[in-house]
């Protein structure tokens with residue numbers, strides 16, 4: 086567990102990063118409200134809070150991306166010019182964004198050089214590669230500088246992003262929800278890297294949602310709620326999960342645990358099949374394992390969980406069902422009709438709904454308003470002609486977003502101005518509706534706070550109980566076991582196992598790595 090031995094977080098002896106009365110006002114929303122906080126040098130500091138609490142804004146202020154309306158930022162002993170990335174960088178602060186994006190076609194060495202503006206001079210390629218190799222090795226990254234980014238697993242890409250941030254000898258590294266893109270094994274690797282940094286004296290600020298993760302890695306925790314600084318940094322060792330939830334949620338109702346799902350097996354056998362894939366194979370494409378003769382039946386009123394180590398065809402499965410992956414052979418029936426060659430619009434009209442992996446890229450148009458984003462679904466689902474009445478759609482949008490407790494100022498604001506978790510809820514509000522017949526939910530709770538996570542589980546169960554078929558893809562086995570009626574395991578583009586409740590963690594885990602009988 087954590088190795089905190091400090092008892093003086095309230096007034097750190099050697100502050101590495103200090104915010105003093107920082108307020109960030111966006112139109113009517115105060116993203117941060119008079120926040121004063123000081124982080125001690127050389128430790129791991131978690132920052133937690135609900136979706137929309139102001140965590141990303143906080144990270145962006147520290148790294149110079151956002152200029153606060155009021156307030157000051159000190160790095161070490163020096164006050165920095167706020168709102169200037171170069172000033173923050175020169176003072177040793179680096180931010181790894183949640184939606185990090187290394188150029189996919191670059192080699193690792195090229196990506197590293199991208200951040201290495203401080204090293205001037207003439208070097209041979211071999212010298213540069215040797216230097217990057219040493220730098221990567223030092224962070225426990227076993228990757229050759231010649232590898233192409235696109236071919237690397239997501240946790241390695243993230244490791245490289247961190248390595249790149251540290252090329253300039255950053256003293257303060259801020260990571261915005263670094264675990265949201267990682268499978269559990271990747272989280273462990275990330276934490277190992279972070280511990281290496283701590284040993285080198287780097288101050289790490291980690292934005293997280295999962296209390297379990299926070300307890301495993303952080304020395305201190307600080308809580309933001311609705312833009313206000315509630316507490317911290319306090320030593321993690323001194324607080325309990327219940328107390329922490331209370332700080333995070335405030336007066337908001339604690340998430341209600343939905344009733345345990347009744348087994349569906351008996352009635353499931355007679356319910357109509359909504360999706361049937363028969364020996365379905367896709368063309369190889371650059372974005373992950375191709376499907377190899379996948380046969381799959383999903384019935385109305387059941388939740389099928391898809392387990393698997395990331396990169397084993399889960400993304401391709403979503404793309405195939407969404408008509409976005411090239412079919413090589415096999416058939417796909419949806420709602421009893423052959424739809425092997427139908428397009429996405431046809432499938433949507435028949436009741437297909439998708440909560441995609443890459444929500445910011447595939448799920449929302451960030452420059453369009455919330456109501457436009459929300460109503461796109463309706464328009465696509467309608468008949469040949471749709472009569473668009475913005476006022477009516479806006480009113481309906483407000484009702485739908487309220488159900489999901491989306492925090493926003495007005496439904497005319499662009500989707501890009503929402504916090505990560507709230508943007509995700511807009512997608513749910515659009516996709517999980519009464520007309521959904523098949524919902525594919527890819528990592529639906531990543532990046533959501535505890536309240537929103539409980540709500541998602543409840544909503545998926547309710548949709549199932551209304552008769553929708555649901556495919557839940559998750560790398561969180563607890564989540565899969567909790568709400569799935571059956572769990573299938575994917576490995577190298579194939580379905581290699583099927584399991585029913587009560588689930589055996591070992592059995593499923595072995596199937597995931599191909600070690601099952």
Ligand SMILES: Nc1ncnc2c1ncn2[C@@H]1O[C@H](COP(=O)(O)OP(=O)(O)OP(=O)(O)O)[C@@H](O)[C@H]1O
Pocket residue numbers: 111112114115116134135136137138139140141142143492493501502503504505506507532
């Ligand atoms: N550019 C912007 N324009 C308008 N409002 C914004 C902008 N950026 C953030 N906000 C608002 O500021 C508030 C805080 O957002 P922020 O992204 O900091 O939250 P967060 O704690 O990171 O949430 P999450 O866990 O969902 O990522 C939200 O209400 C958000 O809608």
Ligand SMILES: [Mg+2]
Pocket residue numbers: 140141142504505506
């Ligand atoms: Mg955020």
